[in-house]
Amino acid sequence: MHKTYAVVGSSPTKIDGIEKVTGSATYGADYNWPGTLYGRIKRSPYAHAQVVSIDTTKALVLDGVNAVLTFKDVPRAKHAGLPAPRAGSLAVDQNVLTDKARFVGDGIAAVAAVSEEIAEVALDLIEIEYELLPLVLDITEATKPGAPHIHGTEKNEVMPPVVVERGDVAAEFAKADHIVEGTYTTGRPIHCYMEPNVCVCKFDQNGKLTIWSSTQTPFSVRQSISEVLSIPLHKIQVIVEHMGGGFGAKQDLYQHEYVCVLLARKTGRPVKMEYSRKETFLATRTRHPVTVRLKHGLKKDGTLTAREGTYISDSGGYGSHGPGVTAVGTINLTSLYQCSENWKLEGRSVYTNAPVAGAYRGFGAVQGFFALDVQMDEMAEVVGMDPVAFRLKNAVGEGDPSPSGHPLHGYSLAKCLQRGAEEMNWAAKWQQPEVKSGFVRTGLGVGTEMHSSGAYPDIKEISGAILKMNEDGSVNLLTGVADLGTGALTAMAQIAAEELGIYFEDIIVIAGDTDVAPYDIGAYASRTTHIGGKAVQKAATKLKQKLLTLAAERLETPISDLDIHNGKIIEQGKPALSVQDLVKGDGGTPASAIISEVTHESKVAYSFAAHFAEVEVDTETGQIEVKQVVAVHEVGKIINQKGVEGQIEGGIQQGLGHSITEDLILDPETGQPLNPSFVDYKMPLSMDMPSIKTIILEEEPDPGGPFGAKGVGEDPIIAIGPAIANAVSNAIGVRIRDLPITPERVLEAMEEKRLADL
């Protein structure tokens, strides 16, 4: 049975589309208040150093400088960059401004001046004497006795290890037909959203603070500012009209948000702080580089019987999301491919003096599933099975445990694999590497993943929605959901329109203002459609009920005879009355009294994906070209077709970059990032993208989601990495276990093989 939807599943024009294509969309840096001062942060040039003395006298007397702050002038209590309820998955170790630099770029002081140029000059006039401390950039070195103390935690670990165990791994290994083990590493990619971080702060005459910030989590900004700077919560309003990408980095507050508020308060003027592009490389977040050691036991017939692994993440100078990322990455390894419920997994996060790692689209799953999916290929080789057939044999399905512990429904992973293999013509095209020859060799590879729609159970999942009827039959939808460019607000409007039975164009979305929107924990963890959207759907159901009750009275008809379609009340299948005529208020209840609100708490659902990649590897230069990707995603229900495609295509772009070219390279002596710019940090652009065929399946709608919809934002960036690595291995006949797969690594791998074969 195929249900027809009025607007869900199609691609109506984005509600904020016209602003974006005409240049009238207001982003943080576009706000210009009279009297605005410009703030800049003085950053440590050293990766590990103690401030011995600091002298701001010269900076203070510079013409045009209104305020100077050092670590002595700001609250000293440590915080997590996010408010207290999130603290379970974060480390509470950050400083508003610090007297001990723990990575190159750590903020020591700040100024506010009448122009950015004067602010820069003032920064140079702040005299700081540093005592250089020994630094450490390697996670193994950092845990050894005698390693430099970064935060004074035992073995420089961010938190106690995450340990998950079930069954009897040792016994299973003892009787396994085969044991396969390996070590896998991932690099240090960085988000590179197009809009540099920015924050504008302004106090009014009542002491009320308004913050315009490029953030994914306006309510978190409000709460953290309140906690850390001791400003009453209700005196803070956070507004986000438009923001230019985040990918996880902008769910945190950085030093500039706290400093901006303090400078605005101290000077009594609005203050704007814009990160330079270089600062976004140095002083925001990176993905955690992770070393995964993985070992499987398996039977001759390819059944996996046990899995053992360690997942160790490099946190950089501060902990940030280290606990959460490590937990997710480690615990994810209990699923995706069954292992007879015998597992022993341990996750750790280690401080080093590298730039701070944090939340990045995929949140630990990218690294863990990379290791698992590459080892799946290695195991297929050992038992002589085709990589897709081997995966189908072990793929999780109905009843198998998901990472959250809940049993899964359906066979989405298998369906994604089957559909993708068919589209790619895998059976005919996949060949053993041994038969390949020539300087340029083609390879085919598959990568898979699963991802939750929401961060339950690590975080209490909650979203709200308020629908307010207008006298003309249109509806204001107040949502706390944040739209980083994903089209989330458009999807919310589609959901409301579909559920209510009124036109999409008659839904007016009000979002991005903490004074007005219902509380929402923010846009991350692929939650906005599944959870934010469900709140909207529930609120719409309630509102519809109110309208039908009113209509039943007006028409003197039982409510069971009524429905709403295309903005009209339908009585026994025939239009009887327009919604506008129903609510316009002469003789009946005034429209403004028709409001519904819902707070929705969620459990969790899982989306799946299988990516098939075709690559060409030049065996003389080591360069890789990804020619084609077939991306199959199971998402429950598409709300906005182009929105889902956009997430897949964009996720593949980032994942492709992480797999072959993107890495923030650090000087091993000083910890200084060597490529903190777009010209030296290589991202795939228009000339580098493969052709992408997206296939979206709706096999397992989840009743917890609006019309069954699950998330999709993070899935594509996870599946593409192992697909490419496995394709490269297939092309050159050498196993690739480390990202990014640079030309040097390809050539080294081939040389090692050549020597081993001698």
Next chain:
Amino acid sequence: MKRLVTFTVNGEMQKVTVEPYRSLLDVLRNEVGLTGTKKGCDVGDCSACTVILNGQPVNSCLVLGVEADGMVIETIEGLAQKMEDGYALHPLQKNFLKYGAAQCGFCTPGMIMAAKALLDGNPHPTEAEVRFAIAGNICRCTGFAKIVEAILRTNVDG
């Protein structure tokens, strides 16, 4: 010491006084007050700040305001035609909407201007020509698929 600079922006003459070290990007965003052109990196690496200067697409962060004296500048704000009640969008803008080519929208003004510069000189480009014309425009959201589609389907004659 500020200098008087006169140029035409989107058909209107603008006279502004600027420091000689100010970029055209900053002058457009601050003195002229057109914030549609975005600052992605300020060093010429990302092309978010693309405007059309005397018919050529340029990174406005790499042009000094004073260099643009006497020149003709087109920015994103000049594409849509103002009508009595609303705007008539340029075909490129219509297609960016239709094909879902804008996600966060930050690269979009620069991307559209780069595309316009291409189509002004070559109304029927091949896919390779489109990808080359926007090769310097960084987008981190879309993977470029829908951007390329939107530009390819824009027929400036029709």
